[in-house]
Amino acid sequence: xxxxxxxxxxxxxxxxxxxxxxxxxxxxxLSDSELAEIVERIGNSLSGISKQVALQRGKxxxxxxxxxxxxxxxxxxxxxxxxxxxxxxxxxx
Numbered sequence: 080x081x082x083x084x085x086x087x088x089x090x091x092x093x094x095x096x097x098x099x100x101x102x103x104x105x106x107x108x109l110s111d112s113e114l115a116e117i118v119e120r121i122g123n124s125l126s127g128i129s130k131q132v133a134l135q136r137g138k139x140x141x142x143x144x145x146x147x148x149x150x151x152x153x154x155x156x157x158x159x160x161x162x163x164x165x166x167x168x169x170x171x172x
Contacts, residue, residue: 090124090125090126091123091124091125092118092123092124092125092128093123094118094123100114103125103128107128107129107132109132114128117131117132
């Protein structure tokens with residue numbers, strides 16, 4: 080006799096399905112408590128959970144340091160080369 084599976088929605092997390100919860104936790108690298116807290120706040124929408132995890136991880140990143148543009152770096156290296164090649168009072172070779 081065949082048992083019919085219940086129809087599940089592709090974009091909803093079924094918290095009673097242990098396999099689905101384990102896969103979502105593994106894919107998003109979350110602990111049980113983190114996933115439960117996010118589902119409690121956001122709901123069981125997989126896209127909403129993914130977006131919330133991305134936002135939380137984005138806030139934890141350090142701010143990008145001010146790095147000069149490539150043109151400024153290139154100009155500085157050329158200027159250093161010119162200044163070391165030509166020194167005042169020394170005859171050019």
